[in-house]
């Protein structure tokens with residue numbers, strides 16, 4: 437493009453492509469000149485100061501709002517790297533097991549790359565927003581009569597076929613991409629927080645954040661390392677209970693996992709950082725979800741609200757700064773909010789007097 441001589445725009449030309457996590461953090465990622473970069477400008481999500489959570493907890497609290505990624509969850513950070521590496525390796529198809537958000541991200545990035553995507557899901561357990569994404573991005577959606585753990589077992593077996601790449605978080609490129617969220621937090625705060633809280637399902641994300649914080653610490657960008665505190669749903673808490681859960685249950689479908697793939701990574705993050713894995717109940721998750729929408733104007737899906745419920749459970753922990761990751765957008769799962777809350781419109785006559793009556797009440 438030769439817009440140098442004919443440019444009537446007084447502003448300097450902005451780079452109009454490649455603003456995703458690979459171009460921003462390339463030297464920390466397994467990317468070479470041979471890697472085609474498949475990106476939707478993921479990352480650079482807002483770190484939002486939360487005055488009411490700060491007041492309640494006695495620390496400065498910031499919310500990393502990962503629902504503002506291109507497919508509305510943090511899964512995009514790992515998927516840009518996983519799909520780019522899959523295309524580099526010559527894959528014609530990517531496949532994943534998913535509770536919903538991985539399939540949405542895999543389908544979008546596969547569409548972008550022009551390759552096929554198949555997703556294996558537990559039938560009837562996927563939030564509607566996530567399912568509609570997988571359909572529209574053109575994935576082959578395969579529903580099985582089994583839970584996520586069974587789906588992942590099947591996917592592991594399919595991954596041996598040439599040309600087919602698994603893009604679950606057992607793919608190490610996913611973890612690499614996801615660690616960039618920790619980089620962004622350190623860039624914005626000028627250091628790591630004292631505590632980092634996030635929901636835990638397959639435990640890839642807690643593993644990735646810890647890796648990111650450590651790398652920026654080693655590189656001299658962060659002086660401290662945070663305590664990593666992960667929250668599982670009480671009915672799906674294998675790491676907390678130190679045993680596989682055969683029939684995990686929770687309203688927070690994104691963390692409905694009984695045998696986490698990155699169990700070991702999570703345990704290491706927690707022990708090396710003097711952190712913990714803890715639990716919150718579905719009731720605590722749902723009330724934290726509506727509390728956050730009502731008090732801070734941030735609408736997240738139920739799994740994401742486990743971070744907020746977790747902070748409430750910790751009370752006033754010893755810390756100056758706390759970061760909570762909220763992992764996915766609230767519009768991913770409107771049905772849970774609509775069916776568990778008692779929301780309905782106020783039906784009134786179509787005249788000013790009737791409306792004013794409602795406004796004044």
Ligand SMILES: *Cc1c(COP(=O)(O)O)cnc(C)c1O
Pocket residue numbers: 509510511537538605635636637638639640641642690691737739740763764
């Ligand atoms: C995937 C996901 C999680 C769990 O992340 P893990 O890396 O599996 O621990 C939590 N919340 C949302 C919204 C997710 O999509």
